[in-house]
Amino acid sequence: MACFLVPGAEAVVTTVIQKAVGKEKAEKWKLRWLNTMLWGGVILLAIEHIWHGEVVPWPPFLTAMSNPADIAPMLHEMATVGTAMAITITITWGILVALATILPEKIALKKRKTSGA
Numbered sequence: 001m002a003c004f005l006v007p008g009a010e011a012v013v014t015t016v017i018q019k020a021v022g023k024e025k026a027e028k029w030k031l032r033w034l035n036t037m038l039w040g041g042v043i044l045l046a047i048e049h050i051w052h053g054e055v056v057p058w059p060p061f062l063t064a065m066s067n068p069a070d071i072a073p074m075l076h077e078m079a080t081v082g083t084a085m086a087i088t089i090t091i092t093w094g095i096l097v098a099l100a101t102i103l104p105e106k107i108a109l110k111k112r113k114t115s116g117a
Helices: 005-021 023-029 031-051 068-116
Strands: none
Touching: 005 023, 005 031, 005 068, 023 031, 031 068
8 A cells, every 4th residue: 555655754754864974974864775776666666666657656656545444544544554565675785785895895805815825
């Protein structure tokens, strides 16, 4: 229904942070990777929700909002599925940043050891 709104909110926040911290820090933290992952997922999910008629181009935009009985399940989905997606994307980004930081150091160390032997 509206699970894509949670990673969408995170994408907005991280995009603002990326612009605010400056280019050097944003590149060091690889915020562009996170934003690409978040925005890509949000766009794909939004298209999927539009395709299935859950998002429409007229107010209230989310079809679940048109029936008050559907609002609670929508909020529950956002809290569970949306939060799980946002956390998964962020953890995946963290792992990728760690690997991108650690692996070049290990490769350089290995090259120094093999060339010095």
